[in-house]
Amino acid sequence: VGNFNNKEDFLFNQVYDYVANRIDRNEWKEHEKLPSIRQLAQELNIHRLTVLKGYQLLKNDNRIYVKDKVGYFVESKGKGIIDDYSETPPFFHINSLSDIQQTPVEYNFSQALIDPNLLPNQYLSDYVKKVFDLYPKVLATYSHVQGDEELRETLTSYFIQQYKAFLHPNQLIILSGSQQGIHLISQTFIKPRDTVLLEKPSYSAAIDIFKSRGARIITVDITPDGYDLNQIEQYMRTYKPRLFYLNPTFHNPTGYTIPTDQRKELVQLAEQYQCLLVEDDPYHDIYFDMKPPQPVYTFDASSNVIYLRSFCKYISPGLRVAVMICPTTLIDSLISVKALTDNGAPLLNQKIFLHYFLSPRLQQHLDKLRIALQIRKEIMERELAHSDWHWNSPHGGLNLWIKVPEYLSTEPLLYQTLMNSISFVPGSFFDPDKNLPAWMRLSYSYTNEANLQKGMRKLIQSISSTNR
């Protein structure tokens, strides 16, 4: 049943055995309809894709067959396939990124997360012990809603030292992950039918958050050269957007970076048209050759930029600590909403992060991590060179943004590659209009070097063999 990791291997086999045993015992008879994928997933309390893969294996072994749009049926004994069926699995649809991420695969190119083996787990465990020595009652107390004061002061000094920008600890809110920041901003500043600008493509969680808020979404193009500022100005003038959510540094999914002059111009447009800029900057420290341009917020002199920075992605995703820098004029309303939402992030996590952040080990870790990720990126690109696909080599971040030939569509291809234990994210997941069929995001950060090479070869082979 393939070389999956243990638990998932177990689950596929369970589905396979569950069905095969019933057929063997004649509980389910020839040409009888099997439970739907959804039914069996619920019954066995496993993910639908696990059932799908179990069924697929049973089909490969000629134990069951499928009728398109009808369902799966018990195959006649000793027979081959008797009915026409389509190659695309029926009754199953991947609706969200988490449907993909929850699918167990050997070659994971869908997770824009860093391989846990590259993270400073042992060091962090030391810091946890230190935190308990320093603050024996850290678990007995709530943090301030806005976040631990010591952490806010430390991060303020860091930003001042990095960018020499004026900043006060009262402008910072500590978040449980930067996605929480996008959600807070949406709850605080967006009413249904307000217009929001998003890049095309954009971060899928941001698309979901603004859509679920009932916002009207207008997309702004992002290319290897950056934005078309005329387009942005026209949209700001015409649609009066309440905010523009952007990810200008090693952009997810494309890896593109907006140059400094465009950042300055954008801030001026934001002021002129009173459009809030929400700058998400999770990959700022993941650069390969040279540091990226300064964040957009450092050019803002008129309180029009909210800055979201997640450090935890490359230290410890499990801590869920991120920070929001916010103009003084906007902070109170954001704190009020944060107070309603969860009344503040857990203090323990903030203190662990603080002490690691303050240590010289962080810099050492980052230096090593950049090299490791660059190597992985190069392995992926070396394999891609054997394909007829296109991409722009990014100078940082975790992802490649790939264009396959126009006649292909990556969304149906995903079902096919998942069957081969390879995951990626189709372009449509990053497009508010659910378009971009010939694109996909491949993350090189999560899978180790050996599997990167093997998986990429399988992926290219699998997709290239698809008929026109």
Add this chain to the structure above:
Amino acid sequence: VGNFNNKEDFLFNQVYDYVANRIDRNEWKEHEKLPSIRQLAQELNIHRLTVLKGYQLLKNDNRIYVKDKVGYFVESKGKGIIDDYSETPPFFHINSLSDIQQTPVEYNFSQALIDPNLLPNQYLSDYVKKVFDLYPKVLATYSHVQGDEELRETLTSYFIQQYKAFLHPNQLIILSGSQQGIHLISQTFIKPRDTVLLEKPSYSAAIDIFKSRGARIITVDITPDGYDLNQIEQYMRTYKPRLFYLNPTFHNPTGYTIPTDQRKELVQLAEQYQCLLVEDDPYHDIYFDMKPPQPVYTFDASSNVIYLRSFCKYISPGLRVAVMICPTTLIDSLISVKALTDNGAPLLNQKIFLHYFLSPRLQQHLDKLRIALQIRKEIMERELAHSDWHWNSPHGGLNLWIKVPEYLSTEPLLYQTLMNSISFVPGSFFDPDKNLPAWMRLSYSYTNEANLQKGMRKLIQSISSTNR
């Protein structure tokens, strides 16, 4: 400057010295207007009440005086007070519970939290180390949005064993505190202008959450005998509420407990009128004589109750782990909203909680805690016996719900007691209609025994000396 804790003591003195020095150096001259409380608070980056108390001390020392509705002024040297002024502090208003909680006081009766000295801090620190040995990569991974599987399975077994109710781990969502659960429910099920039933009085955060969602709030009376079920039925019939948020066990703030027969009837009403019951149960394990009745959700056979249980209040508020039990029919929509909000609680916190929860130390801790809290409650009640105030002695929970004579109003009294370094929460904070002027909540859980006695004496004296 009084016997405050160190940091706050420092802050008052800082305000005092800051102002006094400028007056001494003649930078601020006789009868010159001082910065407003808000200005100085911002300038010194401290809470407004700290400034207020600093000014109050300066006024007591005849260094400054106040003109009602105008501001504070530098007193003429060597003189007494020269202008009329009102005794109520100007330009300052306590708007929220957090305004009270952030006020440094010696006698804290406003925090419905357990004294950190009563919490198992040392033990928890041991469990943290254990967690890192067991899961060395706990900080490198995200938890599932719904919560760690191992924790959900453990809690499921616990609830089944406690109540013999059917329950599946897929019905549980792990929350970052039970308040997050209320917020999730409000986001998921309430549209603006939907009707929501709340008890009168009710938990202030719940009032804020449903109000901010734009819900129309109808209040249901809660008395020492429980609910008036005729009233509830009438409201359900008339107003078709989407949900009823209730806290039926050692209710906050009153301490009242709804009897079992009413719980059963309520579930039937909920089914009949298709009104969701949201049962918040943070004090379930804090009982003094005997266990409280079974939760309302255990009587529900028709998927009409969502149950919120926080364990962390009496283990470790800083962990921020709570659980929601939810009918299968409602869970998917709640998980979707949770995914948008913060994409899941931090895994570390869930694992620490899990291992403490599984240990026999939890039961030992609870046994001791109940005794300690009962002693504190009795000290508070012994002092109250010397007043002409009324209350019902609760059988669990953290609070007494006190009625002072009708001619008094607890909200203005709060300013007066805060000046005497005593905090409590006025009744109006628990009333969606901002009424209940003759009531207040006194929490006996946060202040140690010696200060409980001293503080209660001061409080009773201070309020009883107020003129009719």
